[in-house]
Amino acid sequence: MTIVWIVLALIAVLFTIWAVARWNTFRPLVKQIDIKVSHPLDTHGLRILHLSDLHMERLSISPEALLKQVQGERIDLIALTGDYLDTVSMTDRFLQYMDVLKDLQPRYGMYAVFGNHDYVIADHLPYLQREMEKRGCVVLKNEHVRVPIGDQTLNIIGIDDHYTNRSNADQAFAGVEEGINLVLTHDPEIVLEMDHHFDYLLSGHFHGGQIHWPKPYHLKKMGKLYSLNIISGLHYHKNRAFYISDGLGQTGFKMRLRCRPEITFHSIGSGPSA
Numbered sequence: 001m002t003i004v005w006i007v008l009a010l011i012a013v014l015f016t017i018w019a020v021a022r023w024n025t026f027r028p029l030v031k032q033i034d035i036k037v038s039h040p041l042d043t044h045g046l047r048i049l050h051l052s053d054l055h056m057e058r059l060s061i062s063p064e065a066l067l068k069q070v071q072g073e074r075i076d077l078i079a080l081t082g083d084y085l086d087t088v089s090m091t092d093r094f095l096q097y098m099d100v101l102k103d104l105q106p107r108y109g110m111y112a113v114f115g116n117h118d119y120v121i122a123d124h125l126p127y128l129q130r131e132m133e134k135r136g137c138v139v140l141k142n143e144h145v146r147v148p149i150g151d152q153t154l155n156i157i158g159i160d161d162h163y164t165n166r167s168n169a170d171q172a173f174a175g176v177e178e179g180i181n182l183v184l185t186h187d188p189e190i191v192l193e194m195d196h197h198f199d200y201l202l203s204g205h206f207h208g209g210q211i212h213w214p215k216p217y218h219l220k221k222m223g224k225l226y227s228l229n230i231i232s233g234l235h236y237h238k239n240r241a242f243y244i245s246d247g248l249g250q251t252g253f254k255m256r257l258r259c260r261p262e263i264t265f266h267s268i269g270s271g272p273s274a
Helices: 002-024 063-070 088-103 118-134 169-173 188-192 217-222
Strands: 029-037 046-051 077-081 110-113 137-139 143-149 152-159 180-185 200-203 233-237 240-244 262-270
Touching: 063 088, 063 262, 077 180, 077 200, 088 118, 088 137, 110 152, 110 180, 118 137, 143 169, 152 169, 188 200, 188 240, 200 262
Parallel strands: 029 262, 046 077, 077 110, 110 137, 152 180, 180 200, 200 240
Antiparallel strands: 046 262, 143 152, 233 240
């Protein structure tokens, strides 16, 4: 009889963990990050809505729920850092989210890069890119654009996915002129390898571990940042600030333990940079 009770207790514990982990996927954290750069942007700075790793196949947050979380917020720019879908059948669902983001009408536009999961459907990406661009989203693949902000220039530099060996920082930075350098890329591992100057870099890829219990050991195979305990949040490397989003969706399982989905607002102002 004792063994039966032990088994039942174990089942109850596992069910509770599963229920909490699944419930977490519906409960995004809205984070606010403040960054200072050396050159003034404008009187009010720059406020960026950053979303990463939507993973349509296992995303619990609806377009309407996402809109509810961000509506009414000041949004100057939207940055999307990859891993939107890996099956063609999810295209229409993804474009519903793009429609929501377009309707937010960010003052300086919307910009995106692709991630490793997107390249699972590499043949479909030209179509997806065209549909994103129809909705006002600039997709950057080892290239950059210049955005005038007041008397200053914001260089938005999109570096293609490092994890699938598509990144080319030299190409992305070629011809970049003076200004504030904002880098968008999916895999933050590239920070350890690139020597180019940037004021801020936005990325994703790790999901904060997603199943973070007791530790996300599965991230060991994804590069050196794990060994440095750098898988989430704001960090600095060689005095360059970079941010790793925990992402909005999930892969593998529709579960999150000790790591909830994330919607991030980055406020970039002027002053002594760290």
